[in-house]
Amino acid sequence: MSAGYRFLPLIYDRWQKSYGKDYSSLILPRLLATLKDRRIPTSSMLDLACGTGTLALMMARRGWKVWGVDRSEGMLSEAGKKLRRRELPVTLLRSDIRRFHLPEKVGLVTSFFDSLNHLSSLRDLLQVFRCIHASLLRGGYLIFDVNNELCFKTVWTRTEDIHHRDFELILRNSYDPVRKSACSHVTLFMRKGELYERMCETVDERYFPPAELSILLRQAGFLVLENEDFNFTPDPGVGKIKSWWVARKEGD
Numbered sequence: 001m002s003a004g005y006r007f008l009p010l011i012y013d014r015w016q017k018s019y020g021k022d023y024s025s026l027i028l029p030r031l032l033a034t035l036k037d038r039r040i041p042t043s044s045m046l047d048l049a050c051g052t053g054t055l056a057l058m059m060a061r062r063g064w065k066v067w068g069v070d071r072s073e074g075m076l077s078e079a080g081k082k083l084r085r086r087e088l089p090v091t092l093l094r095s096d097i098r099r100f101h102l103p104e105k106v107g108l109v110t111s112f113f114d115s116l117n118h119l120s121s122l123r124d125l126l127q128v129f130r131c132i133h134a135s136l137l138r139g140g141y142l143i144f145d146v147n148n149e150l151c152f153k154t155v156w157t158r159t160e161d162i163h164h165r166d167f168e169l170i171l172r173n174s175y176d177p178v179r180k181s182a183c184s185h186v187t188l189f190m191r192k193g194e195l196y197e198r199m200c201e202t203v204d205e206r207y208f209p210p211a212e213l214s215i216l217l218r219q220a221g222f223l224v225l226e227n228e229d230f231n232f233t234p235d236p237g238v239g240k241i242k243s244w245w246v247a248r249k250e251g252d
Helices: 012-017 023-037 054-061 073-084 122-135 149-157 210-219
Strands: 044-048 065-070 090-094 106-111 136-147 159-163 167-176 181-192 195-206 222-230 242-249
Touching: 012 073, 023 054, 023 136, 023 242, 044 054, 044 122, 054 065, 054 073, 054 090, 065 073, 073 090, 106 122, 122 136, 122 210, 136 149, 149 167, 149 181, 210 222, 210 242
Parallel strands: 044 065, 044 106, 065 090, 106 136
Antiparallel strands: 136 242, 159 167, 167 181, 181 195, 222 242
16 A cells, blocks of 8 residues: 555645546535435544545534544645634544544544555455444444446546646556556646646555455454445446445444
C-alpha cells in the first residue's frame, strides 16, 4: 500500500467537480437510504479513508459526530481547510487504515470511493476489517463500496484526459485480470502563472471478488447483510461498476 496521494490532494475536489458532482454527493442518497432502511440511529461515525472530508462534513451537518481517518497528509490538510470555516463535530486523524485506533467507539463506519481497493492483499484487508470491528459499538454497522471487476475491465483499461482551467490531468490506466491488480499512472500539469509544473505519481488498486470479501468480513466478526452491484452515476451506460456492502458487528 502506498504512503498516500502526494499531489492529487491539491486538485482533488476540482477534479471531482469536473464530472458534474463529486462522489460524496453522488453516494450520499444511497447511504442515507441504507441508514433509513436498516434503522441505523444517528450517533457517532468514522469515515475511513476520508480524503478531503466532504462526506464527513455532510454527515456532521445531519447530526453525526464524525471521525475522519486518512493516511494522506495532503488529503487531511485539504479537509482541515474546510473544517476551519465551519463549527462542526468532526475530528481528523492521520493513520494507516490497517492500524488505526479511535479514542472512542462509534456506531457506524463508512469507507467509500473504492478506498479499500487500494489495499494490496487479503491480509491487509483483514487487518482493516479487524480494526473497524474493534472501533464499532456492539451491533454497529460497516457500510462501504469497492470497484468490481466490471469497473476494472472498463474504466481501468483506458486513458483519460481531464482538462481544467487550472490544470490538466492524464490517467493512463491498466488492469491485469490474472493478478487482479490495476494501476493508474497519473500525470498532472499544474498551472503556475503562464507555465505548467509537471508532477507524476502512481495509484495501485486490487480487485477483491465478493466471495473473498465475504470470508474476510466473517473472519473479522461481521455478519454480511447486503452486497449489491450498482451504478452511482446518472448515466445507465456506465453500468454497475461498484459494489455496495453492508455488514453488522457480531460479538463485542
